[in-house]
């Protein structure tokens with residue numbers, strides 16, 4: 697049984713409608729969701745089903761049209777923009793399909809960014825970045841820029857950057873979608889291992905059923921609703 701204090705992200709009956717040129721599309725039609733400490737959850741669904749839209753709301757980066765999303769019991773909608781940014785920086789790490797590393801920075805500098813954002817001392821940020829890059833197996837690549845790394849290595853840097861703040865959860869949108877099957881499995885396994893080691897909640901959006909099955913729970917997004925795959 698999950699204690700309410702273990703809940704990191706909680707969404708209650710959220711919807712999202714996009715209005716374009718008088719045409720309204722309801723992409724998310726009423727979803728309840730929780731992510732707790734140590735939990736690994738997958739959201740699957742076909743292209744255009746609304747996975748990224750949902751993830752953006754769970755991350756506090758987009759506001760639901762109705763319903764509410766809380767992070768550690770605090771409603772995103774009731775926070776100032778700067779408070780939302782601070783809460784995300786403190787409690788969440790992000791990994792995307794296309795790594796979004798800064799091209800002009802080295803692996804070390806990219807991994808340090810979330811700590812620099814919170815104005816941590818440079819020496820501390822660098823030591824932490826070296827430690828986490830070592831954990832993702834990149835200690836020999838720390839001075840390489842993204843263009844000098846393989847796709848899998850770039851995603852490892854992105855994972856290091858997501859975990860450097862020791863967040864309570866990591867949200868990943870197709871983190872292996874851009875890799876071949878072998879690299880994808882390696883990167884995915886690394887993410888699972890590190891999240892377990894660091895007691896981090898993990899929410900992964902993926903097309904990939906095989907990898908979704910490695911998670912504790914799977915939800916399929918169909919026509920704006922979840923179909924629970926617990927008993928599947």
Ligand SMILES: Nc1ncnc2c1ncn2[C@@H]1O[C@H](COP(=O)(O)OP(=O)(O)OP(=O)(O)O)[C@@H](O)[C@H]1O
Pocket residue numbers: 714715716723741742743744745746747748749750
């Ligand atoms: N800012 C926006 N304005 C209008 N429509 C949008 C916006 N963002 C998303 N949509 C629409 O919402 C639907 C879901 O998009 P979303 O990006 O969430 O899908 P997805 O499941 O992540 O797809 P993929 O697997 O291809 O990444 C799409 O039909 C898209 O056109």
Ligand SMILES: [Mg+2]
Pocket residue numbers: 747748749869
């Ligand atoms: Mg998407």
